[in-house]
Amino acid sequence: MGVTKRMTSLQKIQALTEKYGSVRECMCGDVSVPTKITIQEEFEDVELVIHNFPVFQCLECDEITFSPKDQVEYYKKAVKHYEATKKTEFDCNLSQ
Numbered sequence: 001m002g003v004t005k006r007m008t009s010l011q012k013i014q015a016l017t018e019k020y021g022s023v024r025e026c027m028c029g030d031v032s033v034p035t036k037i038t039i040q041e042e043f044e045d046v047e048l049v050i051h052n053f054p055v056f057q058c059l060e061c062d063e064i065t066f067s068p069k070d071q072v073e074y075y076k077k078a079v080k081h082y083e084a085t086k087k088t089e090f091d092c093n094l095s096q
């Protein structure tokens with residue numbers, strides 16, 4: 001009665017999972033949530049810019065983690081895109 005209950009980390013994880021679809025645990029012990037960033041990758045002598053690359057970012061320490069599989073996959077797509085169009089900018093959102 002009238003007692004403020006502290007949110008347990010499990011409840012926090014549940015709430016964040018509902019909000020974001022999926023979350024990860026950061027090395028710092030807090031929770032990382034999905035977000036999109038822009039990354040740069042080199043291909044031969046060109047710098048490819050990859051927009052909307054999906055990553056997880058920690059709510060506490062801002063540490064960014066991502067799947068190496070995604071990185072390889074989008075890198076390959078960006079290279080293909082570059083070879084086809086000569087455009088160094090690639091948007092992951094447009095490649096689904």
Ligand SMILES: [Zn+2]
Nearest residue numbers: 026028058061
């Ligand atoms: Zn963290």
